[in-house]
């Protein structure tokens with residue numbers, strides 16, 4: 001009964017607090033009792049307990065009441081196994097030769113069990129970041145420090161960081177691995193200042209073997225946190241400990257981040273996760289679909305639906321995943337096959353929001369600029385290879401980055417027939433596989449246009 005009520009409340013919380021907050025804070029909670037007006041929970045760490053009490057007890061109360069529970073207040077205690085002993089802060093760490101996952105007692109954020117290397121789909125836009133993350137996850141001698149991963153929203157930075165932590169826990173259980181967001185770093189720092197435990201804070205953070213800080217841009221402009229971060233960073237690097245950092249942009253581009261920190265962050269390996277391309281999006285959709293086929297056996301998926309989604313939703317992987325989840329849930333509720341029509345009907349808002357804003361004119365301008373030819377030649381009648389090939393590339397991009405029809409594209413390319421456009425697109429598709437330079441040009445142009 002208790003579990004059931006909490007289950008209902010949890011489902012609602014997922015909607016109200018958002019997926020990220022839900023996975024990080026609500027999911028790790030375990031309900032232990034629901035009686036006498038008190039809902040009692042266990043949190044994996046003291047940090048989670050404090051954070052949840054401070055930020056989520058109101059919405060939790062609200063949803064529990066809506067789910068039918070007579071509850072006056074929420075009580076959260078730290079689960080025995082993963083508790084941070086009160087005396088830990090401040091005491092020199094007694095290092096055990098071998099530690100296991102369950103013994104973890106660092107104040108890190110909970111790891112999402114789904115974010116592993118196995119579930120990470122590798123493609124051209126993320127292959128370097130993936131390879132670097134794999135190298136760090138081997139737990140061997142530190143070769144680059146820090147590993148700095150950056151990229152736009154929802155491109156897999158957090159996923160890769162969690163994957164490193166999971167892998168290290170398996171391969172090197174002797175290492176003390178601490179993963180947390182920059183916001184949590186600041187929260188702990190401020191708390192230590194307030195409770196006059198700054199020495200303990202320093203000692204704790206300097207005692208780890210691998211420190212992973214997510215979304216470091218958060219500390220920009222927060223002067224004393226930056227200062228402390230800088231010292232922690234230096235102390236760990238000096239001891240040869242591995243640091244992994246993520247941010248939404250390159251170190252040099254983070255506004256209000258101290259210069260000395262920027263230059264420190266640039267010392268190791270800086271890798272970016274590029275915006276996804278069509279192939280990667282399709283790969284991710286196919287992988288996720290396999291899991292859904294198990295969850296929804298019997299649901300039929302028509303040909304072309306995944307290709308359609310990969311083509312139309314180019315914003316970020318989170319949106320792509322959300323679309324697929326909704327599609328499967330919807331199809332199973334209405335008991336229909338997943339067809340293109342159903343996808344369009346059920347995802348109308350997502351499809352509208354991610355409609356590409358790129359115009360054919362922009363494509364033509366960028367391509368002409370890139371190949372150093374005149375715009376008038378690009379759309380004109382000249383047939384020499386140095387002009388005809390860029391023109392075909394522009395046609396190909398117009399087809400893939402806009403929703404324009406072939407006759408419409410033809411009109412914008414000097415009134416050409418749609419069969420000419422089709423021929424141009426096919427030619428580029430053919431050449432892409434064999435001509436590395438051409439494939440790179442297309443990727444680059446695509447990135448510039450989608451940026």
Ligand SMILES: Nc1ncnc2c1ncn2[C@@H]1O[C@H](COP(=O)(O)OP(=O)(O)OP(=O)(O)O)[C@@H](O)[C@H]1O
Pocket residue numbers: 115119120121122126151152153154155156157158159160248284317318321
């Ligand atoms: N290459 C990939 N393969 C499989 N799943 C992926 C991939 N890239 C991203 N995802 C999924 O997309 C979602 C968003 O990824 P993640 O949270 O790692 O993004 P992020 O780059 O940290 O974004 P943010 O800047 O918003 O924190 C996650 O569910 C993640 O599993």
